[in-house]
Amino acid sequence: MRLAKFKGPKDLAKTFSKEVSLELFRRICLCRNFELNVKRAISGKKIPRIFTYLSLGQESATSAISLSFPDTMTWPSFVPRFGQHRCHDLYLCYGASPEKLRDELLGLPIGCAGGMGGSASIHSPETGMFGHDGHMGTQVKIGVGYALGSGLKTLIVMGDASAEEGYVLGALGEAASKKAPTLFVCMDNNLSILTEVKVRRSWTMSDEAKAKGMPAYDVPDDPWFIMDCVTKLKDKLPAFLNIHYCRELWHEGPGCDGPPEWNRYELVKTQLIFLGLKSEVEMIENSTAHYIENLWEDVLSPIKERV
Ligand SMILES: Cc1ncc(C[n+]2csc(CCOP(=O)(O)OP(=O)(O)O)c2C)c(N)n1
Ligand SMILES: [Mg+2]
Numbered sequence: 001m002r003l004a005k006f007k008g009p010k011d012l013a014k015t016f017s018k019e020v021s022l023e024l025f026r027r028i029c030l031c032r033n034f035e036l037n038v039k040r041a042i043s044g045k046k047i048p049r050i051f052t053y054l055s056l057g058q059e060s061a062t063s064a065i066s067l068s069f070p071d072t073m074t075w076p077s078f079v080p081r082f083g084q085h086r087c088h089d090l091y092l093c094y095g096a097s098p099e100k101l102r103d104e105l106l107g108l109p110i111g112c113a114g115g116m117g118g119s120a121s122i123h124s125p126e127t128g129m130f131g132h133d134g135h136m137g138t139q140v141k142i143g144v145g146y147a148l149g150s151g152l153k154t155l156i157v158m159g160d161a162s163a164e165e166g167y168v169l170g171a172l173g174e175a176a177s178k179k180a181p182t183l184f185v186c187m188d189n190n191l192s193i194l195t196e197v198k199v200r201r202s203w204t205m206s207d208e209a210k211a212k213g214m215p216a217y218d219v220p221d222d223p224w225f226i227m228d229c230v231t232k233l234k235d236k237l238p239a240f241l242n243i244h245y246c247r248e249l250w251h252e253g254p255g256c257d258g259p260p261e262w263n264r265y266e267l268v269k270t271q272l273i274f275l276g277l278k279s280e281v282e283m284i285e286n287s288t289a290h291y292i293e294n295l296w297e298d299v300l301s302p303i304k305e306r307v
Helices: 018-043 059-068 088-092 098-105 138-150 166-178 205-212 223-233 264-274 278-300
Strands: 154-159 182-188 216-220 239-244
Touching: 018 059, 018 088, 018 098, 018 223, 018 264, 018 278, 059 088, 059 182, 059 223, 059 264, 088 098, 098 278, 138 154, 138 166, 138 182, 166 182, 166 205, 182 205, 205 216, 205 239, 216 223, 223 239, 223 264, 264 278
Parallel strands: 154 182, 182 239, 216 239
Antiparallel strands: none
16 A cells, blocks of 8 residues: 555656756765664664664655755755654755764764754754754644744654644644745654554545645655655645655664665665766765765764763
């Protein structure tokens, strides 16, 4: 059933410039390699064992959003964005410092949230990212308030379970009534920890958002499709996108129950190769892997000296 949700429109990628597609892939690789190294570091017991919510699997969608909302190839850029616990990718793909994220996960005072937030509360006000408080869905009402107060186009990301909270539905209603300039994104991995959507509810978030009076769509995590949708929606805010994707690892920590239902990363690579970008893909893959490995390598042994 979920497998039917992985396809975007055929040939859409061809309508984007080579520069955009490669920048997209660079951001995807950055997020992905970062998370793969966090996974290795936790598995090797090299960093403190704090609750860590890896975003592996989300990065194609988030990178696509970062390239189209608001409208920039510029990087880093200040974009107001409110994520929840699984948001390393939302932090990284807008160009916030990977070093500061690493240091936050290590619990160091030089981390992006002063070492006090940890994985679930990634905070980077200088790039517009506001840390989560740990209560699922509160970022939605806070983000709507921010957008109404500031008038700035604001990105609010939630999970498919958080979206069910009563105050989230209320905040969507307020955003629609007051025309808040918010793009709501539901990263729908079909899971609340281990419980599937079909066990939890009989309605869809996109129907809820439509009922409140905003444009809303259910889409796969095909990044070119997402860039296309966001570009069309960003002048019709508030708007809602429910993005179907696969969480590659456990809800928390580095464990894995097996391969994802579909592998978006491999699908993106296949598409880029089809576009004639094979050598560029290899170069970006290698250089990002190297950069992030160095980033972690440098810090793992001398943790104490850096505090
Ligand atoms: C109000 C509230 N209820 C329950 C929890 C416990 N909890 C933390 S994460 C989570 C599941 C979140 O699922 P979803 O929003 O779909 O995000 P995902 O983990 O799938 O990315 C739950 C139930 C919480 N943190 N806050
Ligand atoms: Mg979920």
